[in-house]
Amino acid sequence: MYGLQMDVTARKTMEAELRRSELYYRSLVNDLPAMVCRFQSDGTLTFVNDLYCQLFQRTRDELIGFNFYDLIPPPQRALVAEGIAKLSPTQPVIEHEHEVLHPDGSIGWQRWVNRLLLDERGQPVEYQALGMDITARKRAELERERLIAELEARNAELEQFTYTVSHDLKSPLITIKGFASYIERDLAAGKLERIPSDLQRIISAADRMYQLLEDLLHLSRAGRQLNPPERIGLGLLISEAAAAVSGRLAERNVYLHLPPNLPEIYGDRTRLREVFQNLIDNAAKFMGDQPNPQIWIEARAADEPHFVLVSVRDNGIGIDPRYTQRIFGLFERLEQRVEGTGIGLTLVRRIVEAHGGKIWVESEGLGSGSTFYLTLPTALQTSAPAERINSHESKH
Amino acid sequence: MKASIEPAIILLVEDNPDHTELIIRTLNDHRIPNRIIHVTDGESALDYLWRRAQFADPATSPQPDIVLLDLQLPRLSGLEVLQEIKTRAETRHIPVVVVTTSSAERDLQAAYQRYANSYLVKPVDFQQFTRMLNDLGDYWLDWNQTLGDRYSLATP
Numbered sequence: 066m067y068g069l070q071m072d073v074t075a076r077k078t079m080e081a082e083l084r085r086s087e088l089y090y091r092s093l094v095n096d097l098p099a100m101v102c103r104f105q106s107d108g109t110l111t112f113v114n115d116l117y118c119q120l121f122q123r124t125r126d127e128l129i130g131f132n133f134y135d136l137i138p139p140p141q142r143a144l145v146a147e148g149i150a151k152l153s154p155t156q157p158v159i160e161h162e163h164e165v166l167h168p169d170g171s172i173g174w175q176r177w178v179n180r181l182l183l184d185e186r187g188q189p190v191e192y193q194a195l196g197m198d199i200t201a202r203k204r205a206e207l208e209r210e211r212l213i214a215e216l217e218a219r220n221a222e223l224e225q226f227t228y229t230v231s232h233d234l235k236s237p238l239i240t241i242k243g244f245a246s247y248i249e250r251d252l253a254a255g256k257l258e259r260i261p262s263d264l265q266r267i268i269s270a271a272d273r274m275y276q277l278l279e280d281l282l283h284l285s286r287a288g289r290q291l292n293p294p295e296r297i298g299l300g301l302l303i304s305e306a307a308a309a310v311s312g313r314l315a316e317r318n319v320y321l322h323l324p325p326n327l328p329e330i331y332g333d334r335t336r337l338r339e340v341f342q343n344l345i346d347n348a349a350k351f352m353g354d355q356p357n358p359q360i361w362i363e364a365r366a367a368d369e370p371h372f373v374l375v376s377v378r379d380n381g382i383g384i385d386p387r388y389t390q391r392i393f394g395l396f397e398r399l400e401q402r403v404e405g406t407g408i409g410l411t412l413v414r415r416i417v418e419a420h421g422g423k424i425w426v427e428s429e430g431l432g433s434g435s436t437f438y439l440t441l442p443t444a445l446q447t448s449a450p451a452e453r454i455n456s457h458e459s460k461h
Numbered sequence: 462m463k464a465s466i467e468p469a470i471i472l473l474v475e476d477n478p479d480h481t482e483l484i485i486r487t488l489n490d491h492r493i494p495n496r497i498i499h500v501t502d503g504e505s506a507l508d509y510l511w512r513r514a515q516f517a518d519p520a521t522s523p524q525p526d527i528v529l530l531d532l533q534l535p536r537l538s539g540l541e542v543l544q545e546i547k548t549r550a551e552t553r554h555i556p557v558v559v560v561t562t563s564s565a566e567r568d569l570q571a572a573y574q575r576y577a578n579s580y581l582v583k584p585v586d587f588q589q590f591t592r593m594l595n596d597l598g599d600y601w602l603d604w605n606q607t608l609g610d611r612y613s614l615a616t617p
Contacts, residue, residue: 228563228565231562231563231565232533232561232562232563235562235583235585236477236480236562238585239479239480239483239562239583239584239585239590240477240479240480240483242585242586242587242590243479243480243483243587243590244479244483245587246587246588247486266479266482269479270479385536388536398535399535399536400535
């Protein structure tokens with residue numbers, strides 16, 4: 066009698082302890098500022114806490130029996146499954162970070178601690194996972210990496226710029242000082258014959274220096290100050306650009322093929338006109354002795370979404386494939402006989418890149434013409450490229 | 462010092478016409494008689510050295526005693542020309558003196574890595590400019606002994 070009484074009391078105490086432990090566990094799981102879930106090896110959820118429901122904006126009823134892999138973007142699923150497959154009685158815990166699909170369709174980041182739950186005999190029962198939303202941190206990290214990369218690119222650009230400028234501005238100075246010294250000497254000796262031509266060299270060198278400085282200023286402005294972006298008909302823009310260089314086109318008798326129905330693009334009208342002006346002028350300048358000089362403009366969708374790929378093809382002298390990179394460099398000139406400081410294509414590249422686009426040139430080599438390709442934001446999606454341009458502008 | 466009365470042959474690779482004129486005037490005044498062959502780009506420099514195209518005749522295109530090489534050239538750069546000269550067994554013995562406006566570390570390194578024999582930075586000051594070229598003439602055209610066209614005898 067007494068013994069039975071003892072048993073009942075002990076059991077009641079044990080049950081009370083169990084209930085209390087259950088209460089501790091439930092309140093902990095629900096109040097924890099983390100997502101908690103349990104799932105089977107195929108990913109079927111068997112338990113989720115409130116925060117889990119909140120973050121994925123689904124009810125508990127919807128989630129139980131649901132496969133959580135459906136909440137992960139397909140390219141990341143294998144990575145997560147691989148991590149979970151590694152769990153074993155000897156390695157019961159693994160942590161990893163991966164992308165998730167937010168209810169609004171955006172991509173977020175979560176950090177998870179996955180544990181293999183084992184019963185008292187050490188046999189796997191199911192999996193438990195504790196997760197935190199780290200989207201804000203991850204975005205900050207990605208933004209930081211993007212900024213570092215941008216900064217490094219700018220630094221490299223600046224270094225290249227300083228290098229080129231110091232060389233190109235020093236050159237005319239050597240000329241000026243050299244010929245001024247000869248004039249001084251010749252005057253003292255009373256030899257006047259070559260003074261006029263030496264003076265002319267000095268004047269030209271000073272003019273060239275002035276032109277270099279003007280070009281540099283122009284280039285620096287073109288990359289930094291973009292006007293507010295607008296929708297621009299590409300056809301009209303190219304017509305305007307061609308009109309601005311009509312002198313050169315007429316002088317070389319160049320025929321410009323401009324197809325109808327060119328798409329709308331989105332960006333700084335003045336700068337983009339300058340891009341096409343330079344490309345058309347360039348094509349006309351390097352026609353060589355082509356008896357029937359022509360330029361063809363074409364446009365189609367680029368590989369990158371919301372960008373259009375525009376090509377400017379000519380049947381001029383072409384470019385040795387070895388120099389297709391160098392021609393975009395500051396003050397680089399492949400043909401010393403053709404006028405110019407060598408700023409045009411540098412300027413073009415800078416403007417295109419400021420619009421988030423790319424530019425490159427292809428040529429079969431000398432004598433087979435060349436094709437410049439550039440990608441520019443289309444007017445279809447107005448928000449993304451606009452933000453890019455504006456944020457670019459505000460950083461300076 | 463050389464006993465020869467033959468003028469020293471200088472191959473000047475320089476695309477800037479004003480700098481070319483300054484270099485030629487200064488070297489023409491040098492006490493060592495010299496003949497300057499001037500080309501304005503890297504391709505022509507290599508054509509000359511390998512006696513191609515218009516430079517095929519050894520009588521009119523003798524092997525130079527020295528190459529004065531600018532680095533900033535249109536198309537084929539000075540460094541590429543230097544590399545070609547120093548890679549080929551027929552030309553690598555020819556002294557190549559880089560004469561440039563660039564004092565950038567990376568150009569110096571790149572030039573010496575490609576076995577430039579000397580590296581000179583054009584001074585902006587004209588007195589120094591002429592002094593540098595006069596010293597260059599003294600050293601490379603007078604004191605320095607080159608193989609010149611006798612190189613063919615020396616090839617193993």
